[in-house]
Amino acid sequence: MISPGTLKTLYTLKEAGYEAYMVGGGVRDLLAGITPKDFDVATNAHPEQVKKLFRACRLVGRRFVICHVRFGQEVLEVTTFRGAITDMHQRDETGRVLVDNDYGTLEEDAFRRDFTVNALYYDIRDFSIVDYCGGLEDLKAGTLRLIGDPELRYREDPVRMLRAIRIANKLHFRLDPATAAPIGRLSALLAEIPAARLFDEVLKVLLCREGVDNLYGLRVYGLFRHLFPATEALLGEAAQLAFLNDALRNSAERIEQDLPVSPAFLYAALLWAPTERRARQLQDKEGHPEHLAMEQAGEEVIARACARVAIPKRFALPMREIWSMQARLTQRSPARARRLMTHPRFRAAYDFLLLRARNGDPALMELADWWTRAQADRELPPLPSSAADQSEGPDAATDEARAADEPGKRRRRRRRGGRRTGGEAAPAG
Ligand code: ATP
Numbered sequence: 001m002i003s004p005g006t007l008k009t010l011y012t013l014k015e016a017g018y019e020a021y022m023v024g025g026g027v028r029d030l031l032a033g034i035t036p037k038d039f040d041v042a043t044n045a046h047p048e049q050v051k052k053l054f055r056a057c058r059l060v061g062r063r064f065v066i067c068h069v070r071f072g073q074e075v076l077e078v079t080t081f082r083g084a085i086t087d088m089h090q091r092d093e094t095g096r097v098l099v100d101n102d103y104g105t106l107e108e109d110a111f112r113r114d115f116t117v118n119a120l121y122y123d124i125r126d127f128s129i130v131d132y133c134g135g136l137e138d139l140k141a142g143t144l145r146l147i148g149d150p151e152l153r154y155r156e157d158p159v160r161m162l163r164a165i166r167i168a169n170k171l172h173f174r175l176d177p178a179t180a181a182p183i184g185r186l187s188a189l190l191a192e193i194p195a196a197r198l199f200d201e202v203l204k205v206l207l208c209r210e211g212v213d214n215l216y217g218l219r220v221y222g223l224f225r226h227l228f229p230a231t232e233a234l235l236g237e238a239a240q241l242a243f244l245n246d247a248l249r250n251s252a253e254r255i256e257q258d259l260p261v262s263p264a265f266l267y268a269a270l271l272w273a274p275t276e277r278r279a280r281q282l283q284d285k286e287g288h289p290e291h292l293a294m295e296q297a298g299e300e301v302i303a304r305a306c307a308r309v310a311i312p313k314r315f316a317l318p319m320r321e322i323w324s325m326q327a328r329l330t331q332r333s334p335a336r337a338r339r340l341m342t343h344p345r346f347r348a349a350y351d352f353l354l355l356r357a358r359n360g361d362p363a364l365m366e367l368a369d370w371w372t373r374a375q376a377d378r379e380l381p382p383l384p385s386s387a388a389d390q391s392e393g394p395d396a397a398t399d400e401a402r403a404a405d406e407p408g409k410r411r412r413r414r415r416r417g418g419r420r421t422g423g424e425a426a427p428a429g
């Protein structure tokens with residue numbers, strides 16, 4: 001079950017006279033009877049030496065250089081053994097290690113890893129497992145245990161708290177009591193982690209088969225509130241929690257079936273509770289119309305969330321579209337329905353509506369059913385030819401729908417740049 005790229009890398013390094021081992025999640029998962037997601041290689045060859053051996057090799061990372069070796073679709077991470085962390089290493093005031101780029105021996109590398117089961121090395125020379133940290137025993141017992149002093153290790157890198165929840169659930173292992181104990185107390189250290197790294201870690205922990213269990217674990221250990229405080233404050237409402245769990249379960253099922261999953265959809269679900277609430281406030285107190293309230297609420301909630309978990313623009317934009325379409329989906333007219341259905345985010349917005357309907361207001365179920373029928377309905381007359389014109393693009397449809405939603409706004413829109421006829425677009429709605 002070891003990938004061909006991994007074997008090729010291991011043998012190439014070996015034949016060049018270096019030590020090379022398969023390590024990390026790949027070894028751990030194989031020994032635990034799970035199909036590994038990827039394989040990592042550890043070697044005593046330095047990055048420049050690795051680069052000379054492989055045609056498609058890229059050096060990445062500033063703090064600690066890692067080699068990405070590519071074999072077709074497969075990308076392997078090849079890392080040089082890391083040296084021990086000592087008191088000489090620069091740390092911030094919470095204990096987080098700031099600079100760490102010393103190379104070391106195999107043994108030092110083992111003790112630098114997070115959990116004992118992640119520090120097992122597969123040696124191709126004699127097909128043995130090298131185990132310095134008692135990982136094999138823990139693997140047999142189903143225990144996830146940090147190497148070394150747990151508090152110190154969490155302080156060095158607080159992301160290990162998220163990894164503990166994720167890996168324990170993935171393997172169906174229990175957290176060793178000493179590994180579990182400090183998490184609640186240290187959970188606030190997540191604030192020290194760069195927000196961009198947390199974005200990736202949140203995806204790993206929630207956009208996976210064990211997403212529902214991981215959300216539960218993150219909340220039990222008080223980690224979730226440091227990632228999404230505004231959401232945590234509202235998850236006491238049974239319907240909000242059910243909604244989020246349903247979204248996670250949906251994604252998990254898609255992953256199970258090898259279907260693509262969208263980070264934007266996940267994040268839209270994660271921040272829906274505070275967005276919905278804020279939108280309602282803006283409607284009730286400020287008298288905003290529904291779709292404007294939703295747009296403003298989305299913008300505010302994302303901006304605040306980004307202080308902790310940085311959501312890249314390429315995901316923030318579709319998230320806001322999914323949300324603002326929730327308001328637009330409440331307005332049913334065959335003409336508008338046809339337009340909305342051509343929007344690139346329609347499918348996601350419709351799925352989102354279904355989730356809301358399943359986990360809350362029964363009135364939404366009726367609306368969701370209407371949209372289900374609208375999509376299946378062959379009786380709907382075809383789109384007017386100018387509106388169906390692909391060159392107009394989906395955004396045009398959105399603009400028109402928006403203009404049509406706003407009373408008093410002109411219902412006709414000039415064709416951009418006076419293309420072709422220079423005439424007017426089809427009336428919306
Ligand atoms: P998976 O790939 O299934 O998500 P993994 O354990 O392989 O799990 P990776 O992020 O691929 O996770 O890391 C590969 C290996 O690098 C780990 O098994 C571990 O040995 C080491 N490692 C990763 N992150 C850390 C960390 N924060 N602290 C110490 N060691 C780490």
Ligand code: MG
Nearest residue numbers: 024025026038
């Ligand atoms: Mg891995």
